[in-house]
Amino acid sequence: MARTTGSDGEKTEAAIREAAVNLIARLGYEAMSMRQLAAEVGVQAAALYRYFPTKEDLLFTLMREHMEGLIAAWDTARPASADPVARLSAYVRNHIAFHIERRHATHVSNMELRSLSPERLTQILKQRTAYEKELRAILRDGAEEGVFTVEDTGLTAMALIQMMTGVIVWFRPGERLSITEVTTTYLSMTMRLVGARIDTYGAARPFGRAKDAVAL
Amino acid sequence: MARTTGSDGEKTEAAIREAAVNLIARLGYEAMSMRQLAAEVGVQAAALYRYFPTKEDLLFTLMREHMEGLIAAWDTARPASADPVARLSAYVRNHIAFHIERRHATHVSNMELRSLSPERLTQILKQRTAYEKELRAILRDGAEEGVFTVEDTGLTAMALIQMMTGVIVWFRPGERLSITEVTTTYLSMTMRLVGARIDTYGAARPFGRAKDAVAL
Known part of the structure; x- marks a missing residue:
């Protein structure tokens, strides 16, 4: 931008x-x-x-600012609530919105890591880890509260991030689906994937089928 | 290889x-x-x-053979059964096994599409579409039979493929998890994501929580 x-x-x-x-x-x-x-x-x-x-200074700046932007966007989007469902929902929304707006920068950040010096690669990977840790914490809290079913928080976090970032590969604004429609479907898939129990009556009913599910 | x-x-x-x-x-x-x-x-x-x-002949050969190999592996792995759960399970297993064994070839196939001529790009994209179509058919059949909850078969197919292919980004043999453990967890996540009803008593219970779920 x-x-x-x-x-x-x-x-x-x-x-x-x-x-x-x-x-x-x-x-x-x-x-x-x-x-x-x-x-x-x-x-x-x-x-x-x-x-x-140097050319590498430029690449590093692009990648570092991409990750700083993503972390800053999440700091703004992060809900005050401790509720794992609300936090996961905010994380998904923020992740998809941020990456759809920065399709090229995301490609560069994901594809050109091999061209960074080892020290700079370590710095970028640290930023990524910090961001992923936020998602792992949400998943772990949800699992501990019995709200989510998660076999492995690390694996689930990676699966969700790759599934969500993958949107930029095929999504083009102005085609069949709007960003809102895509985000809504990804939210449903995410909530089912983590086995979220989120209907208002407290029954263990999966998201996406419960007619009385709370709005996310 | x-x-x-x-x-x-x-x-x-x-x-x-x-x-x-x-x-x-x-x-x-x-x-x-x-x-x-x-x-x-x-x-x-x-x-x-x-x-x-030419150098591009080489790149094209690598990409075409990668996709031919993937499609051939699926033709072998495809179960005789018409059951959507069995078919989805076979698709997930085959996809993860194929890509984990070909980490570098997968990177090349995903990252270097921009270097193909338009005609050759079209050929590779046709192969990809044919492979993804198999997954969409499984999801559609499952949704029509009331076995799966799928909002959008195209979106769900992309989400699953990107989530599964993403394994190659972080998976290294000999580290914390075995291929079998990773595959088992991805199967659980996939079955929940599509809202699979697969317990033996026919109740609408999500996979991964039902104690009596059938083995995949």
Whole structure:
């Protein structure tokens, strides 16, 4: 997302980042040259290096900011409630909304990890772990309260994240389904997958079949 | 998987394919040169071109054979039974087993589609659609028989495939979980996700909580 306010320097940096995400998603990181990127942005290659001294600095910045953005979005979306169903619902909604809006950045973040130096790879993986840990905590709390059926919180968290992030592979705005429809269906699938007991009468009835299920 | 029988030509071709999968998974298709690949296999670059006239021929062959292998594995694994639960169970088992054994080939197939020519991309996408259609048919039959709860067969098929293929991102043989344990947990999650009613007494009880659930 290009910033529309800020100094000229900030605008140029935002334009570089946006063009880089699109170019890397299209060509791949190794195939993209800084010269190509400069041409795309409409600046001299030398100007690029003022913002990003190396090509890898640029890639790392894109990936770090992607994860920082995701974690910040979750911090905002996280409900005050301790209820595992409400928390899981908020996590799913936030995850899908964030990634659908950043399809190219998500591709880059998932596909170009191999091009980071080991130290920087470790930093990105730490951010991912912190984000996944939030989901594992929700699943564990739900299982402990007897609200969820979860065999393995780690495995379930990975399965859910991959299922949700996968939306960007096939979803295109303006086609058969709206973001709201996709999110609603993914919420139903998620709640069934974790065996959520969420109807208002407290009976162990699976989500998606109970007529009296509470709205999420 | 390198062939161990066959003519010298077949052995060389298999060695090229195996080395290419590993190099592309490590470096990316655009970054890999045919010269590097030849060095890895221990042949002259000219020998490589005898088997694969262009680099894209090689990539296309890898992707086409990956999909052919997956479809052939499913043809073998497909149960004679018309029971949606048995068919879904077989599909999950086959999908996870096939991809865990071919982690690098799966990465290449998923990450390098952008480097195929439009005609060849169409061919690979047709193979994928044919394979996914099998899963959609199972889900639709299950929903029609009232055995599954599925809001949208297309969405559910994509969600399941992405969740299952995602195993290769984090699974490493010899770590915390065995392939059997992973598969068992994914089967439980899948059956709950589709709201499968599979206990032997015919009651609408979700899989994974029913003590009397039939073995899959």
